[in-house]
Amino acid sequence: MISFYRVFFALLCYNFLMDTAILQFFQTIRCDFLTVFFGFFSFLGDGALFVAAVAAVYWFVDKRTGEQLVLTMLSSVSLNSALKTAVGRLRPYAAGDVSLLRVHTFLFSTADLADAASFPSGHAQSSSTFACAVSCRARRTWVWIVSVLFVLLVMCSRLYFGVHYPSDVLAGFALGVICAALWELVYRKAYGARYYILAAIAAVFLLLIPFVPSHSLILAAGATAGCAVFLPLDHEFIHAQIPRSPRKFFRLLVGGILLGGLYALSRLLPADYDLLAYFVLTGAATAGCQALFRLFRI
Numbered sequence: 029m030i031s032f033y034r035v036f037f038a039l040l041c042y043n044f045l046m047d048t049a050i051l052q053f054f055q056t057i058r059c060d061f062l063t064v065f066f067g068f069f070s071f072l073g074d075g076a077l078f079v080a081a082v083a084a085v086y087w088f089v090d091k092r093t094g095e096q097l098v099l100t101m102l103s104s105v106s107l108n109s110a111l112k113t114a115v116g117r118l119r120p121y122a123a124g125d126v127s128l129l130r131v132h133t134f135l136f137s138t139a140d141l142a143d144a145a146s147f148p149s150g151h152a153q154s155s156s157t158f159a160c161a162v163s164c165r166a167r168r169t170w171v172w173i174v175s176v177l178f179v180l181l182v183m184c185s186r187l188y189f190g191v192h193y194p195s196d197v198l199a200g201f202a203l204g205v206i207c208a209a210l211w212e213l214v215y216r217k218a219y220g221a222r223y224y225i226l227a228a229i230a231a232v233f234l235l236l237i238p239f240v241p242s243h244s245l246i247l248a249a250g251a252t253a254g255c256a257v258f259l260p261l262d263h264e265f266i267h268a269q270i271p272r273s274p275r276k277f278f279r280l281l282v283g284g285i286l287l288g289g290l291y292a293l294s295r296l297l298p299a300d301y302d303l304l305a306y307f308v309l310t311g312a313a314t315a316g317c318q319a320l321f322r323l324f325r326i
Contacts, residue, residue, distance in 0.1 A: 047193040051126040054187045058129060066185035071136040073151035073182035075105060078158045083313060087279050087321075093165050095259065096215050097158070098314075099226055102255060104157040104207040106233045106248040108150050108200070113242035117147035119191055126190040138189050149192045149200035155182040156204030164212040179204075223260045230256040243302070250303040254310025261315040278326040283317040 071077075082101055086094025121128035122143040132139045159175035183197040214222050233249040290312055294305035 047120075047195055048125050050194045051120055051187060051190065054184070055126050055190065058188070062188065063129065063131065066181075066188040067131055067133070067136045069178075069181040070151060070185040070189065072178070073155045073185065074136075075150060075154045078154050081158065083283075086314075087283060087317070088276055096165070096211060097161055098255060098259070099222065100161045100208050100211040101154070101157055102248065102252045103211065103226075103229055104153055104204055105150075106229070106245065106252050107203060107207065108148060108153045109242050109245035109248050110233065110236055110240050111148055111203075112142075112145040112150070113240045113245060115147045116144045117193075117196070118144055119146040120193050121190045122146075125193075128191065129189045131189065138191060141191060146192055147196045147199060148203055149183070149186050149197040151186055152179070152183045152192070152197040152200030153204040153207075155179045156201045157208050158204075160205050160208035161211065164208060223256070226252070226259070227256040237303075243299070246303050247306050250306030251310045254307040255314065257307075258311035258315040262318050275326055278324070279317070279321055282320050282324060282326065283313070286312055286317060286320065 078101055082094060082097045085097055119128075119141065120126045128138060130138055156179045159179050163172045163175045179201060183201060186192040186197050187194060214225055218225070230249065230253040233245065233252055237246060237249060287309065290309055294301070294309065297305060
């Protein structure tokens with residue numbers, strides 16, 4: 029037992045020392061070119077872009093793949109939000125281990141970050157979840173190679189700006205891969221049970237809200253619950269053929285008007301209604317938009 033505790037303590041020390049040493053290395057290589065370079069990949073690793081990418085796949089490319097991406101990303105984002113609040117690890121700049129590289133642009137900013145939301149990295153988890161899920165569906169070697177390089181650059185970008193420890197991005201990477209792999213397994217081996225699994229996941233995260241109070245978890249849980257309720261209504265159209273260009277691009281206009289209007293209305297409501305707002309928005313993005321697409325034959 030004593031040996032176990034010694035090994036455990038040694039690993040903790042090693043992890044802390046390596047975390048700090050790697051961060052300090054990235055701090056020494058900061059320059060204008062790398063700030064722009066890594067800023068670009070931090071921008072690409074933002075969760076909002078993956079939401080847009082998933083919606084594009086669901087509406088324009090392939091609904092079956094889009095549905096899997098929706099379920100995978102929502103599960104991963106909800107898990108990340110819950111863990112960030114539950115762990116409450118200080119970001120490295122807040123802990124004094126490295127200086128924060130302050131950047132504030134239209135596309136990317138390190139301002140207004142939550143100081144106690146370091147573990148796990150949301151950028152690393154979102155990017156690895158999406159990249160792994162897409163790679164599993166594509167089953168092409170070049171897709172895997174591009175995905176790995178992309179995720180590594182996103183992870184390095186978070187270290188470069190001093191907003192995450194190496195252990196944060198590694199944990200985010202691992203959790204993202206696990207989420208993608210589990211949903212790939214569900215779609216291969218238990219396809220008929222996917223909605224029941226989604227409903228169970230949504231229930232768990234909704235129940236966690238009182239114990240892990242987090243605004244990001246509220247939003248993610250509301251969206252996950254919306255998918256659990258509305259995606260089964262859209263089930264018969266999962267394998268429906270998506271129209272060819274240019275007719276299918278009218279979907280962007282119709283769907284954009286519906287979701288944009290609902291989102292604008294949701295911003296007029298108090299924050300207490302955010303759970304309901306994201307529940308409704310997700311339903312509109314899936315079954316609601318699909319109903320309009322059928323009505324307008326687009």
